[in-house]
Amino acid sequence: MNIKEGLLYFAQTLLPEFIKWVDSWHQYAGSSLCYILKYEALVSNPLVKMAEAIKHYGIKISGEELMNIINKNSFEILSGGRKKGSADTSSFFRSGISGDWKKHFDHELTIIYNTILKDFLQKYGYDK
Numbered sequence: 001m002n003i004k005e006g007l008l009y010f011a012q013t014l015l016p017e018f019i020k021w022v023d024s025w026h027q028y029a030g031s032s033l034c035y036i037l038k039y040e041a042l043v044s045n046p047l048v049k050m051a052e053a054i055k056h057y058g059i060k061i062s063g064e065e066l067m068n069i070i071n072k073n074s075f076e077i078l079s080g081g082r083k084k085g086s087a088d089t090s091s092f093f094r095s096g097i098s099g100d101w102k103k104h105f106d107h108e109l110t111i112i113y114n115t116i117l118k119d120f121l122q123k124y125g126y127d128k
Contacts, residue, residue, distance in 0.1 A: 011112050016046050019120050033058070040098035046070050 001009070042049045050070060054061060061069075062109035071077070075084050075096030075125040082088065084096035105113070114121070121127040 003121055004106070004109065008103065008112070009107055011109075011116060015113075019117070022120070022124075043096070043098045 025034060025036060029036055035053050037049055037053060047067070047070060050066060052065065076082065079086075079088070079096065082096070087095040087100065118127075
């Protein structure tokens with residue numbers, strides 16, 4: 001199965017359930033039990049976003065400990081030494097950059113995903 005076939009399969013089988021799953025998180029968005037963190041925000045500013053998350057949950061660690069955690073879980077470490085943007089489509093840690101998925105969408109996939117995700121994209125600010 002190539003990437004396009006995989007994306008079509010996902011859209012036709014799992015995407016509607018994925019939408020329900022993500023929607024379910026937002027019913028708790030204002031509670032102390034839930035901190036919603038978008039991938040693109042984490043990638044663009046990991047220190048600030050992780051500091052917000054640990055503060056939300058009342059976790060007490062030093063700034064040095066937090067930096068060690070961030071560094072040990074960086075794309076470069078988890079991908080086996082690749083730099084961000086260096087893609088490996090067979091790896092879970094594909095490229096380490098936000099929005100990389102866009103280059104895999106042709107006109108047909110864009111229409112299919114926009115049709116399924118229209119309300120979802122608007123609701124969570126991804127329609128821009």
